[in-house]
Amino acid sequence: METLRFISSPFFIQLTVLFFVLNPANAQLKVGFYSKTCPQAEAIVKDVIDQVMTVAPSLAGPLLRMHFHDCFVRGCEGSILLNSPTKRAEKDSPPNLSLRGYQVIDRVKSALEAKCPGVVSCADIVAIVARDVTVASQGPHWDVETGRRDGRVSSFNEALINLLPPFANISTLIAGFQAKGLNVKDLVVLSGGHTIGTSHCSSFTPRIYNFSGKGDTDPTLDSEYVPNLKSKCTATDQTTLVEMDPGSFKTFDSSYFTLVKKRRGLFQSDAALLDNSETKAYVELQVDTSGSTFFKDFGVSMVKMGRIGVLTGSAGEIRKVCSMVN
Structure with missing residues (x-):
């Protein structure tokens, strides 16, 4: 795969924020983009996801995270799905080695190609699947904007640079989100996605x-809480999976915030949400389920994230197979 050099400087980050905010491609995304060209598109995706979640509900977390990991590297243009014969694509980079469910994306793509060949992009499939696995996990529904096209470049190194590590502090997290046009509220809301799924021990040992x-x-x-974690993970364990939200890791709910408040968030990046007045206040608001705004806020932030660096119009392509360029 082609690899592009990434420039990191304060000036570049400012330009990046400006680009994501003012990028005219964002305006070309819309709810119901396929209403005429493939009116059954979202129903087809939902049908496949409902089947998958019935037999493999543990894939919900990785498939939700796949959308995050796609959007934070080169934008939401499906580059996370591309294979590289030399293992130098995004999916081969250490931050992405825990992602699973690529075969589910392929299954959705095949179903769509059978009905509407060459119409629905892989980038849009990733975005719709993220919503549908959330709903299948008893989480919120939101209207997904579509109209993305697929990129042709996937870079091992860009994934290393752009994906925020689990040991990031609050300053790094805020800066990383701001570089993508997302604010402090989006940071704490989207961190709530850790309510479903698992993590390898190595991310927190x-x-x-x-x-x-x-x-x-x-x-x-x-x-x-430390003895509990030590009973699950040795210091050198690279393979064991641990629930990020113990007891309800297959259910999308607000209990993640209760864990964070109790200082039982799995990652340093979870604990860091208590180090900023705005993120801490949000965490405390969601702990009181009667006043929780998490479900509504999550949909809003997911739509915002789904606009990052999109390709629309004649840019990019509509891949026939999600793992390779046409």
């Missing part, structure tokens, strides 16, 4: 075994 290089534990983690 430094917090419980060797936080500062002295064999210590992260002081922001509830000390009474």
